[in-house]
Amino acid sequence: MIHFLFYFLITTLGMIKLNINNEYTKKGQIYHLKEFEYYIIQEIENGIMFFSIESADTNRYLFIELIFETPKDGHVNLSFTITQSRQTSKYENNTILATYADLNGDYLHKSYQNILIPAYSYNQGDRFYINIQKRDEEITYKYILKISKNTNIPCPNNCTSNTLGFCNFGICACKDDMIDLDCSKTGIPIIMDNQIENMFISGTKYFYFQQKTQLEKIQLDLEISNMFLSEHSQIFVYIMFENYIYGVATSQFNNQSFSFYSNPQSIYQSEIIDVSKLNNNPDLFRFDRLLLTIVVPGTCQFNINISLPSEDSEQQTNQILIYLFLPLGVIILIVIIVCIIKKCRGVRPNQIGLDDENKKQGITLQQFNEYLKKTKWKDLYQHYPNSEKNLKSSSSESCVICTEDYQKDSICLMTPCYHIFHYKCLQTWVVDKQKEFCPICRQDLNEQSLSKFAQEIKNKELNQQLKKSDLQNKNSNWQIELQQQMQTNSQMIQY
Numbered sequence: 001m002i003h004f005l006f007y008f009l010i011t012t013l014g015m016i017k018l019n020i021n022n023e024y025t026k027k028g029q030i031y032h033l034k035e036f037e038y039y040i041i042q043e044i045e046n047g048i049m050f051f052s053i054e055s056a057d058t059n060r061y062l063f064i065e066l067i068f069e070t071p072k073d074g075h076v077n078l079s080f081t082i083t084q085s086r087q088t089s090k091y092e093n094n095t096i097l098a099t100y101a102d103l104n105g106d107y108l109h110k111s112y113q114n115i116l117i118p119a120y121s122y123n124q125g126d127r128f129y130i131n132i133q134k135r136d137e138e139i140t141y142k143y144i145l146k147i148s149k150n151t152n153i154p155c156p157n158n159c160t161s162n163t164l165g166f167c168n169f170g171i172c173a174c175k176d177d178m179i180d181l182d183c184s185k186t187g188i189p190i191i192m193d194n195q196i197e198n199m200f201i202s203g204t205k206y207f208y209f210q211q212k213t214q215l216e217k218i219q220l221d222l223e224i225s226n227m228f229l230s231e232h233s234q235i236f237v238y239i240m241f242e243n244y245i246y247g248v249a250t251s252q253f254n255n256q257s258f259s260f261y262s263n264p265q266s267i268y269q270s271e272i273i274d275v276s277k278l279n280n281n282p283d284l285f286r287f288d289r290l291l292l293t294i295v296v297p298g299t300c301q302f303n304i305n306i307s308l309p310s311e312d313s314e315q316q317t318n319q320i321l322i323y324l325f326l327p328l329g330v331i332i333l334i335v336i337i338v339c340i341i342k343k344c345r346g347v348r349p350n351q352i353g354l355d356d357e358n359k360k361q362g363i364t365l366q367q368f369n370e371y372l373k374k375t376k377w378k379d380l381y382q383h384y385p386n387s388e389k390n391l392k393s394s395s396s397e398s399c400v401i402c403t404e405d406y407q408k409d410s411i412c413l414m415t416p417c418y419h420i421f422h423y424k425c426l427q428t429w430v431v432d433k434q435k436e437f438c439p440i441c442r443q444d445l446n447e448q449s450l451s452k453f454a455q456e457i458k459n460k461e462l463n464q465q466l467k468k469s470d471l472q473n474k475n476s477n478w479q480i481e482l483q484q485q486m487q488t489n490s491q492m493i494q495y
Contacts, residue, residue: 020047047132060149062117069142073111078134104247156182181247195305202299207292224267226301235260242289249293371450378408401425416453417443
């Protein structure tokens with residue numbers, strides 16, 4: 001079926017066919033990609049092509065996709081990288097030097113790979129060099145290469161299908177039992193205090209834990225009930241907090257890992273995992289997941305359980321702390337109660353509820369107005385003279401949030417990443433919707449980054465004032481010296 005689909009696309013739709021072989025290398029030329037789709041047959045190890053930005057619509061996202069006919073999924077062994085303004089990706093000490101790379105597709109050997117180039121990160125006339133470096137020289141690779149421009153942030157492989165997930169601002173919101181960046185991997189859910197018993201695992205198996213309420217720590221218990229391994233074999237377990245760059249936990253990308261040996265004495269592992277960083281994700285309407293990958297060289301049966309940590313091991317330590325801090329705690333509690341009573345006497349009940357609600361918020365309107373300086377569009381370069389170069393390269397004539405053009409007297413704000421927005425638009429984005437990242441490049445716009453940016457602006461203004469004052473002092477001293485010299489010359493003439 002897949003072969004028929006490829007044949008149909010090439011013959012019926014008139015897709016251009018490119019051969020990357022020894023003759024291509026001898027010619028010493030590089031394919032200049034001017035169309036949106038190509039069918040490529042790559043025989044040699046290194047395939048380099050390039051495309052240019054011909055139009056001025058740099059406010060769109062560039063999306064480059066590889067869809068493989070051969071090899072099949074799980075057997076594609078190559079690196080897919082893109083460099084901007086350089087002809088090739090170079091390798092030094094097994095490190096890929098590239099502007100963009102698909103690490104998820106590389107380490108999982110996927111038959112679908114993609115690279116997203118953010119909007120406003122390129123200019124008209126820029127060149128992008130595509131480097132397809134395959135590692136198995138004897139196998140001929142056949143794939144479709146697609147290049148597209150998108151107004152909205154696209155999702156990898158469009159989340160595979162509508163039944164597996166939906167696209168939300170460039171992130172696939174996978175349905176239950178599905179994981180990875182494109183929802184292409186089956187993940188078995190681990191429910192709190194609901195042990196998975198005698199689970200057969202052969203090769204690689206994916207699991208995930210998704211909390212319903214915010215937890216601090218959990219206890220992961222893994223037990224091998226039956227082991228069919230060769231001598232000295234190892235079972236590897238990789239744990240990773242869900243992120244949207246690497247997809248699933250692997251040997252290269254994980255937050256924690258451990259292993260079992262074929263020794264019968266090491267058939268049980270218990271790990272305490274801090275899950276306090278797995279927060280509720282408002283875009284996906286759920287908590288971020290704890291991802292678990294188990295790699296077995298043979299076949300094993302596992303018992304898997306997640307529970308809250310036992311208090312028995314910490315009971316003695318907790319008792320000592322209670323005896324030490326109980327008197328001090330009582331005193332502090334009394335002081336707090338007295339302060340609360342005094343404060344509540346002067347505060348209305350509805351005002352107390354409002355204060356509690358405000359504490360849960362992120363950036364407040366007061367902080368927003370304090371850290372970011374309102375500036376008219378026409379005065380941007382005057383107020384940020386040292387940032388003129390960055391402003392020219394990262395700004396446009398319209399606001400990305402409301403898509404309306406700026407007027408000369410439009411009230412604007414500049415973010416720490418030198419992107420410009422209408423004041424009201426950015427206020428709605430950061431304060432009202434509580435989105436603490438830039439709508440264009442997703443750089444942090446939290447309280448820490450904004451306060452640091454405000455301090456940098458103040459330091460620059462202070463340095464400019466100091467330089468101006470120093471110049472005035474030098475001019476004043478020069479005038480005094482000139483007057484003294486003139487008086488001396490006058491006295492000498494009189495004499």
